[in-house]
Every structure is written in structure tokens, then in C-alpha cells.
Amino acid sequence: MKTIYYSVHTQTWFHRDKGCTYTLGHNNHALSFSEQIPFLSFRVKERHGKVGPLVGILLSESSIPHLQKRQKRYIEMINSHLQTSGGIGIVFTLNGVRANTLHGYIFSEQNEEWIETITPLPDVVYNRMKSRSEEKSETFRQFIQWLHNHRIPYFNPCFFAKWQLYELLHTNERLRPHLPATVQVHTIDDILTMLHTYKHIYMKPNAGWKGKGIFTLTYTPTEEIIFERMHERKLLSRIDELNELYKLTEYIAQQAIDSDTFHGNRYDLRILAHYNNGTHTISGIGVRLSQTQQMTTHIPNGGRKIPYRLVKERFHESLLHTIVRECGLTLSEHLGFIGEFSIDIGRGTDGQLYIYELNSKPMIFDEPEIQTHGAKRLIAVFDQLSGFASS
Incomplete structure (x- = not known):
């Protein structure tokens, strides 16, 4: 890996390897050589003179104050894993997009704070906007067109609507038996x-x-x-x-499916999935058990997590992998590239598996090992889309 630097004072990126030439970002911005004392330093991968990847993480404008107060732990964790693996993440909003640059925030591990930064165009964009209404705005539509025009890969394209999902998944004959009417x-x-x-x-x-x-x-x-x-x-x-x-x-x-139970309460699986070399695979499986009511298993509504090993023998994991793969394939064919999703799967009393929900922007998993592994798999997606994956 190579080390590159950013000067907050001059708002420039540079390197200190005399006689070398490096570029950063989708538009191959040439880094200058400088011997000045750097403020921020980043260890990055290098492929034929190009360093990175530079990953743009799109947030809603209303999320930035929470980011600056370090209340966006998922975004911070992604950035931490990115920097550890040799990448740079810049968090930005639609207001931060310029013709050839992004204005946003990069987390400084040295200073333990988010710092306003200007970068070249990113190699890939990760959509984490929190509002459906924002994604329906003309500004967002223009941004997506801008990405297309610049041929910058991005995911995920949008929130999923339940009826749209049902219609799409129903076109797949392998998934059809797993869909409640x-x-x-x-x-x-x-x-x-x-x-x-x-x-x-x-x-x-x-x-x-x-x-x-x-x-x-x-x-x-x-x-x-x-x-x-x-x-x-x-x-x-x-x-x-x-x-x-x-x-x-x-x-x-x-x-409503007559659900299998564990100690008298209904449960379902929360599966985290990511794209990996042409297909979608499972990154982690959690279990949510209803408690105070039987309607939903969501933890904010009284559900609780239990270890997957307690119900693992009730599931054929090869079938779970098939469902995840077919969901990823079908959604990507109709909606554009899907880099990650989560899926809620229940088991009926007859042993049949049913798809209850599918989310394009997975919530934070309460299991640290799943969240950590998921973040690493996400970084692998960034590498594959940006051309920095190991050969």
C-alpha cells in the first residue's frame, strides 16, 4: 500500500514519493508531489499508479449533524474498515456534488473527528439516504443521471416498496413458493x-x-x-x-403464515447478504423472537435476539443460500445493481420457508460479529466495483 496526504489548509491531495505519479478518484485526479508536513494521512491500495478506492457515501442532509456528533456509528464503522483495508470514504450530501469534486466529510482516525474535505469524484457511490421522499425528488433523479453520465457505479438504487418487491420476486419461479399470498x-x-x-x-x-x-x-x-x-x-x-x-x-x-415457534413464541431469521463476484451470498444470520406480542419480532416492538445455533437445525442452509442468490439476481435484473440487502425469512409449521421482508438498506444488526463481517463484505463490494479487488 501507499500513503497519500490531505492538506486542510490548501484543500489539496498530495504524495511524498519523489519521482512517482499517482491518481485518485474516478476522474483520475493527478496528485501533486509535496514535502510539506501533512495534516491527514491515508494508507491506500495502488493499481498501476491509481490509488484508492475513493468511496462516496451519500447521506441525507439532516443526518450530517448526527454524523458530526459521532452518532452515526454504522457509517463510522464503514469508514474505519475502509481505512484499515486501504480505502478512503467521503460522506457527502446532494448539496456537496460539484462538476469534478465532492465536498463532504472524511473521518480522521488520528484526530477522532469528521473533517470537512474536498475530494475528486469517487470511484463508487454507496446510497444511504434515509428518506423515500428524498429519493423521489428531482434533485436525486438528476444526481442518478449525473452518475450514469460519468459512468460511476453506485448502489443501492432505492428503497424497496413491498408491492413492487412482491411483483418482482413473483416472476422468479424458484422464489414463488416462498412468497405469502x-x-x-x-x-x-x-x-x-x-x-x-x-x-x-x-x-x-x-x-x-x-x-x-x-x-x-x-x-x-x-x-x-x-x-x-x-x-x-x-x-x-x-x-x-x-x-x-x-x-x-x-x-x-x-x-398470515402459521409460524413455527421457539419456546412458544414465533421467530424469524434476519439474513444479511452482499454481492460477491457475480452472485449474492449470506454475510450473517440473526434470529428475532417475539415476546410481548406475536405480531412482529422487531426488537423496538418487544422482540429479542437469540443465537442462530438454537434453531439452525430447522433450516436447510443450502435453501437459504438459494433464496438469497435468487433474490439478488432478480432484484438486480429489474432495479439495477444491488450490492447488499437484508431479508426476513420465516418457517411455517409445515417446514416451508417464507420471505416476509426484504430491505435495500439494512438496519444495524445487534450482533456485533454480523455487523463487522457485513462491513468487511461491503468493503469487498467497493473494491470489486472500483477495480481494486485483489486478483
Whole structure:
């Protein structure tokens, strides 16, 4: 590896290897030679005179104050692993994009703080914007076009919507048996049809996350409808009551699976997956167990983590690998390059595996070993996309 430097005072990148020539970034910015005393130094990989990779990490503008207060531990961890492996990460927002440079923040391990920095164009961009509405903005659309024009690889392209995901995954005959029956809600009749068919259904916001807004409906033998959401259960006097509580056209209705249990509570797998040399593979598997309620297993809603080894024998791991591979393949074919995703998989009482959720921007895993391994796999994706992977 080589060492390059950044001067905060002159806002320039340089090296101190007399007689050598190096370039940095997608636009092959030539680094100058200087013997000045450097402020920041970085150990980087070198391939035929090009050093890096330089990775742009796109955040929402509202995330920057939290970043500067060191409250974005996932982003900080990625940068730490990047620097350890011989790369540089610059965190930026859409406001930091210029014609030939990025204005953003690089974490200084020496000073233990984020420092405002100007870099050449990145070799690859990693999208971690937190808002669906921001991704629908004209500014974001123009940025994606700008990346295309410069032929800068990027991932992931967008948040996943539940109905869009179902439609895409349903085109894959290998995945079809693992999808609970699902419909997009247009009218109350769509819900009634699902209830009459499956008796117990989940209602999920099409753009929801972390289990927010989820409720269930159960059709009883006496033709009553039980409504249940977090810490509330009641009989509906009429199905139209739902219109007073929710904007149902923003929901999907999904068959509720009779779930396998562990010590009497339902559970599901949280699988972290990354792209690796042409396919998608598992980076880690966590397990979430419901506790105070049986609706979701999300930890903020009362779920808890348990070690995968406790339920491992109930799963054929070759099938889990197949599901992950086919999900990555199908999504990349329709949505553009998918570098990482997480997937929630449940096991029915009949032993069948079901895909419950799939997220393009995985949440932080509570298992440190999964999060650490996932970060290393992410850096490997950066290397592959930028041409710095080991041969």
C-alpha cells in the first residue's frame, strides 16, 4: 500500500514519493508531489499508479449533524474498515456534488473527528439516504443521471416498496413458493377477499419499515373480524372502520403464515447478504423472537435476539443460500445493481420457508460479529466495483 496526504489548509491531495505519479478518484485526479508536513494521512491500495478506492457515501442532509456528533456509528464503522483495508470514504450530501469534486466529510482516525474535505469524484457511490421522499425528488433523479453520465457505479438504487418487491420476486419461479399470498389494496373488497380466503392476514404499509403501521385481521367462524395491532385487540363492528384509521390504498394485504415457534413464541431469521463476484451470498444470520406480542419480532416492538445455533437445525442452509442468490439476481435484473440487502425469512409449521421482508438498506444488526463481517463484505463490494479487488 501507499500513503497519500490531505492538506486542510490548501484543500489539496498530495504524495511524498519523489519521482512517482499517482491518481485518485474516478476522474483520475493527478496528485501533486509535496514535502510539506501533512495534516491527514491515508494508507491506500495502488493499481498501476491509481490509488484508492475513493468511496462516496451519500447521506441525507439532516443526518450530517448526527454524523458530526459521532452518532452515526454504522457509517463510522464503514469508514474505519475502509481505512484499515486501504480505502478512503467521503460522506457527502446532494448539496456537496460539484462538476469534478465532492465536498463532504472524511473521518480522521488520528484526530477522532469528521473533517470537512474536498475530494475528486469517487470511484463508487454507496446510497444511504434515509428518506423515500428524498429519493423521489428531482434533485436525486438528476444526481442518478449525473452518475450514469460519468459512468460511476453506485448502489443501492432505492428503497424497496413491498408491492413492487412482491411483483418482482413473483416472476422468479424458484422464489414463488416462498412468497405469502399478497395483494395491493385498492378497496375494502380486496381485504374481504383475502380474509375469506386465508382467515388471517397481515396489513402492511407499502412503504413501511421496522414494523410500523402493521396490523392483523382475523375472520372468525362466527363471521366476526378481529382487529389487532401493537398492544390492542378488538372486534370490528364493521369493516369500514378501517377507513377511519388508515389510508388503506397505501397498504398491502398479506396471508398470515402459521409460524413455527421457539419456546412458544414465533421467530424469524434476519439474513444479511452482499454481492460477491457475480452472485449474492449470506454475510450473517440473526434470529428475532417475539415476546410481548406475536405480531412482529422487531426488537423496538418487544422482540429479542437469540443465537442462530438454537434453531439452525430447522433450516436447510443450502435453501437459504438459494433464496438469497435468487433474490439478488432478480432484484438486480429489474432495479439495477444491488450490492447488499437484508431479508426476513420465516418457517411455517409445515417446514416451508417464507420471505416476509426484504430491505435495500439494512438496519444495524445487534450482533456485533454480523455487523463487522457485513462491513468487511461491503468493503469487498467497493473494491470489486472500483477495480481494486485483489486478483
